[in-house]
Amino acid sequence: MGETTDGSSGAAHGAHHDTEDEEQSANRGFFGRIFGGFAAPEDEGDEDEDSDGGPEATQAVRPGLSNLRRLRVEDVSIPAVEIVSVRDDIARDELVAVFRDSGMTRLPVYHDTLDHPVGMIHLKDFALQFGFNGEAGEFDIRSMLRPLIYAPPSMPIGVLLQKMQSDRIHMALVIDEYGGVDGLLTIEDLIEQVVGEIEDEHDIEDAQLWTLEKPGSYLALARTPLDEFEAEIGRKLVDPEDEEEIDTLGGVVFVLTGRVPTRGEVIPHPDGLEFEIVDADPRRIKRLRVRLPEAAGA
Structure with missing residues (x-):
């Protein structure tokens, strides 16, 4: 009899705590969910330990809660x-x-x-x-x-x-x-x-990959498809043998420099164009300004 009573009380007590936990979980909000992911069990990060932590691993990181633990x-x-x-x-x-x-x-x-x-x-x-x-x-x-x-x-x-x-x-x-x-x-x-990347009101809209600021000068997203932009300006930016390897404007700049350039850096193109890095972080180019030869010296 005592076992039945204690068991019933324990079940009710456990149900009461379950309800409280659900309410707390519902109320902890966006940052609570993020910090909950940061405090996840250690065995969830085993896959991250397979990486040697070098530059290649850092550049390959995708957005996700695991980054709160693996990135410095x-x-x-x-x-x-x-x-x-x-x-x-x-x-x-x-x-x-x-x-x-x-x-x-x-x-x-x-x-x-x-x-x-x-x-x-x-x-x-x-x-x-x-x-x-x-x-x-x-x-x-x-x-x-x-x-x-x-x-x-x-x-x-x-x-x-x-x-x-x-x-x-x-x-x-x-x-x-x-x-x-x-x-x-x-x-x-x-x-x-x-x-993932957060675009604000001052960023170029996703549907608008580039804008013509003035004749011969474009402000573009680094992920702008190369073939579309080449059609816009009426000239080729890569050699035919490289077309299959490079498919974005950012890729052109990366091949020219062999690295991720810094914000404000100006990269010359062999055909007389200039690429000015408008926005970038240590891992990728975000936005750039393309000046055609007639506007490169302006």
Whole structure:
């Protein structure tokens, strides 16, 4: 009799906890599901250990929850040479120009050199105080600084993502063993390792692989089919023997350089064209500007 009573109580108690678990699971939201994947059992990562962790393995990584465990900060950060940043004594009009030209909403701020960061400036803070025809007052970027997260290169990106979410700081600088700035990441960079590339309102729409900015100058996605773009400009960009191996604009640039070029780099083509890298990360080219010979020198 006691066993029956205890068993019934235990079953009811277990059902009660099951209901609570379901409610908690339903309420934990997007970040909860991501962090749940980060904390998955260790045996799920056995397949990842087969990789030697070299550059080839990193470049072959596809979006997924396993990346939160297998990738480190150094694998996905933007190199220091590509960081768009401003000095702590920058003038108001100069800051406006940097925001406009870069398209960034957050910029790291430094004193003297980037190896001496002092914080981050957010476009929203600047606009609310000095834009929208409001009372501007005396400009001082130091009064608008927000904190940054400083992360070592070896930190798993899942750990950094958790810290960004808990601290409500969406930008991190990568600090090397000597205390210098080695790279930069945003929370978007980390989430893209899980869900894939995130296109915002300023990115070219998927259906629009390229746009004609002005005569002889195109802004294009790196994945633009090569044959379609060649038909658009009326000229061939690869030799006939290479046509089967290269099928995108990004592939043309990669073959010309033998590597993934950095943002802002200009790659000349033997036929007089120029490829300017508009957006790229350490693993792939995203967007580029193609200047035909008549516009390459403009």
